[in-house]
Amino acid sequence: MFTGLLHAHSGLRYVVLIAGIAALTWALFGLVTKRPYGRPMRILGAAYAGLLHLQVVLGLVLLVVGATRTEVWIHMAIMLCAAVVAQLPASILKRRPVEERTFGIHAGGILLSLVLIWLALMPFGIGLFGSNAFAP
Numbered sequence: 001m002f003t004g005l006l007h008a009h010s011g012l013r014y015v016v017l018i019a020g021i022a023a024l025t026w027a028l029f030g031l032v033t034k035r036p037y038g039r040p041m042r043i044l045g046a047a048y049a050g051l052l053h054l055q056v057v058l059g060l061v062l063l064v065v066g067a068t069r070t071e072v073w074i075h076m077a078i079m080l081c082a083a084v085v086a087q088l089p090a091s092i093l094k095r096r097p098v099e100e101r102t103f104g105i106h107a108g109g110i111l112l113s114l115v116l117i118w119l120a121l122m123p124f125g126i127g128l129f130g131s132n133a134f135a136p
């Protein structure tokens with residue numbers, strides 16, 4: 001059971017990263033071209049934050065099912081920060097009038113959360129795209 005969940009947790013990470021990179025690219029494109037802020041940014045940002053939260057739930061299940069590595073606590077603490085930071089842009093912008101919503105806050109939030117994800121994988125000795133789960 002643990003191994004199956006670990007593979008799912010490890011695999012879902014790629015979906016999270018693709019969603020994060022897509023949302024970041026759109027935010028930077030919006031910033032550079034100064035196009036009006038709109039629905040695509042909201043959807044991409046929400047997709048990234050939602051998938052990251054799903055990954056957090058899967059990680060917590062893994063923890064309950066029987067994680068043994070002590071590094072997992074550092075991993076968890078930083079990943080929880082990453083999930084909060086990924087959600088912040090939407091939460092902040094929701095309170096602003098439509099004409100004051102900007103791409104910059106999305107770009108900053110997504111970039112910071114991706115850096116936090118990268119840092120949170122370091123205790124396992126793997127990079128953003130690395131893995132221990134599939135080692136023989």
Ligand code: HEM
Pocket residue numbers: 006009010013016052055056057058059060062063067068069072075076077079080117121124130131132133134
């Ligand atoms: C509260 C949040 C999280 C918890 C509690 C958690 C928990 C865990 C646990 C228990 C492991 C297995 C460690 C072991 O080998 O014993 C693990 C591994 C891993 N986690 Fe998380 N995790 C969380 C969030 C995330 C997030 C958000 C991502 C990526 C976006 C992520 C990516 C990974 C990866 C890539 C591994 C290593 C898989 C491998 O060995 O190939 N985790 N995590």
